[in-house]
Amino acid sequence: MAGLGGACLLLALAVCVYGIGASLYGVRRSRPEFSDSGRRAVYALAGILTVAFAVLEIAFLRNDFTFNAVADTSSRTTPGFYRAAAVWSSQEGSLLLWAWLSSLWSSLALFLTRNRMRDVASYATAILLGFAGFFISLMVFYANPFATTRPAPLEGAGLDPLLRFPTMMIHPPMLYSGYTLCTVPFAFGMGALLARRVDAEWIGAVRRFAFAAWFLLGVGILLGARWSYSELGWGGYWGWDAVENASLMPWLTGTAFLHSLMIQEKRGMLKVWNASLVLATGTLAIMGTFLVRSGILNSIHAFGGQTLGVPFVCLIAVMIVGSIYLVVSRRGMLRSEHRLDSLLSRESIFMANNLVLVGLCFVIFWGTYFPLISEALTGHEASVGPPWFDRYTVPLALILVLLSGIGPAIAWRRATFANARRNLLVPALLGLGTVALLLVGGVPGDPGALAMFGCGAFVIGCIGQEFQRGVRARRAMSGEVPPVALLALVRRNRRRYGGYIVHLGIVVLFVGVAASSSFKHSVEPTLSVGQSSKVGAYTVHYVRPTATVSPAQDAAHTGSTLALGAVLDVTKNGRHVATLYPSEGFYASDEPSQGSVGSLIGGQPVSHVAMDAGVTRDVWSAIAPDLETPQLKRIVQIGNKTIPFARPEDALIAVAFLARSYLQHPPPAQFHFIVSPLVMWIWIGGLIVIGGGLIAIWPSGLALRRRARALARAESAQPGAGAEQGLARV
Amino acid sequence: MLVAIVTVLLLGIAILVISAPLRATRSAPEPDGDDELAALGIAREVKYREIRDAELDYRTGKLSQADYETVDATLRSEALSILDRLTELGEQDAD
Numbered sequence: 001m002a003g004l005g006g007a008c009l010l011l012a013l014a015v016c017v018y019g020i021g022a023s024l025y026g027v028r029r030s031r032p033e034f035s036d037s038g039r040r041a042v043y044a045l046a047g048i049l050t051v052a053f054a055v056l057e058i059a060f061l062r063n064d065f066t067f068n069a070v071a072d073t074s075s076r077t078t079p080g081f082y083r084a085a086a087v088w089s090s091q092e093g094s095l096l097l098w099a100w101l102s103s104l105w106s107s108l109a110l111f112l113t114r115n116r117m118r119d120v121a122s123y124a125t126a127i128l129l130g131f132a133g134f135f136i137s138l139m140v141f142y143a144n145p146f147a148t149t150r151p152a153p154l155e156g157a158g159l160d161p162l163l164r165f166p167t168m169m170i171h172p173p174m175l176y177s178g179y180t181l182c183t184v185p186f187a188f189g190m191g192a193l194l195a196r197r198v199d200a201e202w203i204g205a206v207r208r209f210a211f212a213a214w215f216l217l218g219v220g221i222l223l224g225a226r227w228s229y230s231e232l233g234w235g236g237y238w239g240w241d242a243v244e245n246a247s248l249m250p251w252l253t254g255t256a257f258l259h260s261l262m263i264q265e266k267r268g269m270l271k272v273w274n275a276s277l278v279l280a281t282g283t284l285a286i287m288g289t290f291l292v293r294s295g296i297l298n299s300i301h302a303f304g305g306q307t308l309g310v311p312f313v314c315l316i317a318v319m320i321v322g323s324i325y326l327v328v329s330r331r332g333m334l335r336s337e338h339r340l341d342s343l344l345s346r347e348s349i350f351m352a353n354n355l356v357l358v359g360l361c362f363v364i365f366w367g368t369y370f371p372l373i374s375e376a377l378t379g380h381e382a383s384v385g386p387p388w389f390d391r392y393t394v395p396l397a398l399i400l401v402l403l404s405g406i407g408p409a410i411a412w413r414r415a416t417f418a419n420a421r422r423n424l425l426v427p428a429l430l431g432l433g434t435v436a437l438l439l440v441g442g443v444p445g446d447p448g449a450l451a452m453f454g455c456g457a458f459v460i461g462c463i464g465q466e467f468q469r470g471v472r473a474r475r476a477m478s479g480e481v482p483p484v485a486l487l488a489l490v491r492r493n494r495r496r497y498g499g500y501i502v503h504l505g506i507v508v509l510f511v512g513v514a515a516s517s518s519f520k521h522s523v524e525p526t527l528s529v530g531q532s533s534k535v536g537a538y539t540v541h542y543v544r545p546t547a548t549v550s551p552a553q554d555a556a557h558t559g560s561t562l563a564l565g566a567v568l569d570v571t572k573n574g575r576h577v578a579t580l581y582p583s584e585g586f587y588a589s590d591e592p593s594q595g596s597v598g599s600l601i602g603g604q605p606v607s608h609v610a611m612d613a614g615v616t617r618d619v620w621s622a623i624a625p626d627l628e629t630p631q632l633k634r635i636v637q638i639g640n641k642t643i644p645f646a647r648p649e650d651a652l653i654a655v656a657f658l659a660r661s662y663l664q665h666p667p668p669a670q671f672h673f674i675v676s677p678l679v680m681w682i683w684i685g686g687l688i689v690i691g692g693g694l695i696a697i698w699p700s701g702l703a704l705r706r707r708a709r710a711l712a713r714a715e716s717a718q719p720g721a722g723a724e725q726g727l728a729r730v
Numbered sequence: 731m732l733v734a735i736v737t738v739l740l741l742g743i744a745i746l747v748i749s750a751p752l753r754a755t756r757s758a759p760e761p762d763g764d765d766e767l768a769a770l771g772i773a774r775e776v777k778y779r780e781i782r783d784a785e786l787d788y789r790t791g792k793l794s795q796a797d798y799e800t801v802d803a804t805l806r807s808e809a810l811s812i813l814d815r816l817t818e819l820g821e822q823d824a825d
Contacts, residue, residue, distance in 0.1 A: 414797055
């Protein structure tokens with residue numbers, strides 16, 4: 001099977017090389033059959049890489065340890081559904097996932113544009129095949145997922161326990177889908193510049209892919225935050241980690257692009273800006289992959305080694321230089337067709353929103369790459385932490401939230417101050433009233449959080465007012481009852497109202513972030529059985545220890561050899577609130593020096609967080625049991641001396657004996673308790689964003705195109721009279 | 731052996747898929763106005779949407795009556811230019 005996978009890679013590389021050549025020959029020599037052949041090479045590539053991916057996936061599911069990737073990142077004790085996801089935890093597998101997803105999205109994009117913009121699509125085909133070829137080359141020459149070792153080891157190293165979590169099965173494919181989709185608008189943007197076709201058509205063609213990239217990247221980021229909060233023992237959902245930041249940056253520029261492309265569509269303005277944004281988003285997506293895979297910056301997510309750094313740097317350099325050259329050399333044809341009608345218009349609000357989004361991206365870029373920059377300038381690596389990021393991102397986020405409310409309340413092209421005042425007065429009063437109420441209600445005065453609550457109420461007011469007025473207008477025209485009018489309004493204006501729902505979700509998410517980060521209570525006590533600790537208004541009582549032995553009995557289904565935990569009783573003012581069962585899993589290591597018993601539990605321990613989540617607050621708990629007591633260490637030492645490696649069942653009995661000893665004489669354990677208000681609203685906000693995004697992305701364009709085709713048919717049937725009659729039907 | 735057969739099969743399918751346009755009879759080149767027609771078609775869709783957006787802005791109180799009439803007239807005039815050009819290209823095609 002490994003031979004088939006390797007052959008697929010070589011075949012895929014050959015297809016890429018041919019496809020690039022055929023596409024470029026076709027477009028340069030006006031030979032459309034070669035351009036079509038190049039496009040079909042992308043389809044063929046998708047088929048070949050699907051076979052390659054299936055080969056690797058089967059190897060993981062069958063525990064075929066002759067594959068180095070399987071032996072390094074999976075094991076028989078890794079639960080089956082995590083074995084399926086272990087493919088992309090290895091560097092080699094993740095490169096294959098990238099190339100495979102890229103080939104699928106590229107095929108879809110080229111299929112949907114097969115009868116449009118042939119010259120642009122030909123260049124885009126060559127560029128997309130170039131990306132795929134780059135990743136396939138990395139696999140062929142640096143990190144082959146089909147490399148084998150014979151004889152195969154009897155057991156693999158196992159999947160990193162941190163990754164044994166349900167969202168980890170879909171978080172990486174979502175992020176990679178987002179990253180790979182970002183390259184589609186990049187390729188079409190480059191294609192438009194190369195073909196000197198910078199009209200609205202390429203913008204229209206890439207809009208849905210830019211939106212899909214934004215959407216999937218956003219879902220991936222949200223799933224990653226959820227993983228961090230629920231699985232990592234530190235209790236946070238965002239740590240300004242380099243790899244987190246790397247995924248956020250293309251999302252921010254993608255968000256800016258989705259707003260500014262509307263201005264180019266409607267007014268023929270911002271062509272340079274849009275071309276730059278789309279090229280920057282593609283480049284940032286590759287840089288995000290580079291950060292995960294190069295291991296150049298310290299991150300809990302960076303799984304790669306240093307070997308891939310140089311090829312990635314070369315690719316990024318080519319992308320940056322090529323982008324700058326094309327935008328500068330085509331600046332003449334990128335001139336705006338119109339000027340702003342009024343500074344008070346939705347266009348100008350969108351421009352301000354773009355500046356803030358790009359500003360945020362720049363701040364995050366600087367903070368993320370600061371260690372590299374400082375090392376290059378001073379010779380030693382320095383880094384910046386969350387306080388540095390918060391200092392700059394919080395004010396920018398506040399402005400962004402404000403603009404997300406003002407934008408929907410302002411008309412396109414021109415608005416008068418009188419209208420703006422009338423539309424913004426009630427939401428502004430709502431925002432100020434919220435802040436006043438919170439201050440009077442005794443909410444501690446964190447200025448940033450209070451400002452976010454005020455801005456949030458303002459935006460909710462703006463958007464609520466938009467829906468209310470839209471429904472009223474709809475009812476005035478059709479006489480429908482309010483729910484029907486609301487549905488009809490959203491259905492007929494999906495982009496507009498889907499976008500408003502996205503704004504609402506973002507605000508809800510930001511309010512959750514502001515509340516949970518500003519008003520959380522956190523303690524890290526060491527407790528013995530029977531002792532209690534206060535966290536905020538809650539009391540947590542350590543009732544008794546728990547222990548489970550053997551992978552099959554692991555309550556968290558993560559395949560840990562031993563899980564030690566606690567039963568916690570949470571009360572508030574003497575009333576029972578919840579019973580929590582946090583634990584820590586101990587996993588087998590592949591380090592024989594730890595002995596026959598020690599190696600069964602000597603791997604990286606991982607927290608299994610327990611929490612009572614609610615709409616107003618989460619009570620979060622984690623435990624770090626002490627395995628280093630003299631009594632427990634002695635059990636391991638005796639087991640190591642008396643039980644040979646050849647008898648793992650006996651070693652497991654020794655672990656069971658250790659667990660019983662822990663239950664009978666539990667040592668004090670280190671706990672981490674957090675009470676955070678409104679955390680659930682982060683996830684609810686994320687779901688609202690997803691819902692709004694789905695509404696906005698849903699193909700209302702189909703109905704529009706049908707209508708346009710019907711109009712075109714009507715116009716061609718009545719020459720001369722078509723224009724006025726077509727307009728009358730709008 | 732099985733690996734070799736599957737590899738050859740994949741190679742054969744890939745060649746068939748990729749070479750299909752090269753083996754097919756070469757079709758007549760697209761008319762010159764095709765690109766402009768496509769661009770105008772999109773511009774027309776966008777303009778229609780803009781007209782509806784302006785109306786919705788007016789009905790939801792974001793545009794005054796006077797501003798709406800000005801904006802609507804401008805948009806309709808821009809749409810008419812697009813439609814006229816489309817008709818012109820259609821007539822050229824018919825000739």
